[in-house]
Ligand code: ADP
């Protein structure tokens with residue numbers, strides 16, 4: 001049977017960035033995380049071409065072009081995220097046509113809000129629609145993650161893409177990397193007089209760098225030394241016994257991962273009981289663990305956490321991989337102005353850059369969007 005002509009087929013899909021409320025550096029240890037989709041989204045409008053070129057424009061960047069058979073290493077820079085999706089789809093056996101893609105985004109780049117996953121998921125959904133591929137949300141997660149891991153070369157877990165695809169208004173996404181499953185957990189801060197506030201330090205993080213890869217490798221080595229398939233197999237009750245058997249350089253890494261999984265479990269319990277306020281101290285404990293044990297924080301993030309709490313936040317932690325990016329703070333609505341001013345004041349006193357502030361209610365995941373050229 002002849003393939004249906006795709007030329008001229010068009011589609012527009014958008015996918016959100018995400019904030020991870022808690023559960024950091026756990027996903028590549030088969031662990032638990034609790035991200036949610038944020039209101040800021042990346043939108044991709046696509047039209048099928050007659051040839052096998054992919055031409056991509058993104059606001060504020062030079063357009064790029066590559067072929068549908070581009071392989072890892074042949075497209076670099078931001079185009080790699082797009083070419084990686086096309087490559088991951090083709091390598092999975094799907095026929096991908098040439099396509100023109102137009103990208104617009106509200107997700108800040110490099111702020112720890114996962115502009116990369118938003119971009120990958122929106123591109124994958126748009127291309128899949130144009131190519132009439134029957135792909136489910138899990139397939140899109142797999143394709144997007146492969147693009148980032150094997151084409152861009154960033155060894156991240158599937159957390160970001162899962163949050164972007166499975167986010168739901170008024171819910172967090174409890175992601176279990178062991179079973180690759182997720183469950184919606186209700187979270188409506190405004191109903192409890194609270195705000196989830198993102199504080200962007202303005203320091204752009206770097207994922208592809210060696211620091212992330214070293215910690216990831218350290219966790220894998222520690223699991224091997226303990227003879228378990230992954231650090232998920234360890235529970236907090238027997239942590240000390242496990243630590244005693246470990247090479248000292250791995251102890252802080254393992255302590256972070258095991259206690260962080262436990263903090264995610266306790267957070268879910270509080271949320272199910274509609275006790276969001278009680279989550280505050282767990283956020284702050286998570287930050288201390290990331291700062292002292294996992295060693296992925298920087299001064300700008302530490303100062304934002306302390307200043308936010310001093311000004312009335314119930315808890316705060318760095319969110320995302322660390323080394324820059326953002327802090328997520330749980331703030332009583334009436335203390336919002338104090339927190340903003342408190343952080344701004346501390347940043348000014350220390351000569352840090354200008355922080356930005358974004359209240360982020362848990363929002364909808366990826367989905368089709370109206371065609372921007374037909375509005
Ligand atoms: P984060 O995902 O936390 O924002 P990453 O370093 O993982 O940070 O991904 C950021 C990179 O993703 C950018 O440097 C750029 O290459 C690419 N990117 C993200 N959004 C866009 C966009 N709208 N247009 C082009 N490239 C983008």
Ligand code: MG
Nearest residue numbers: 114115116117
């Ligand atoms: Mg990213």
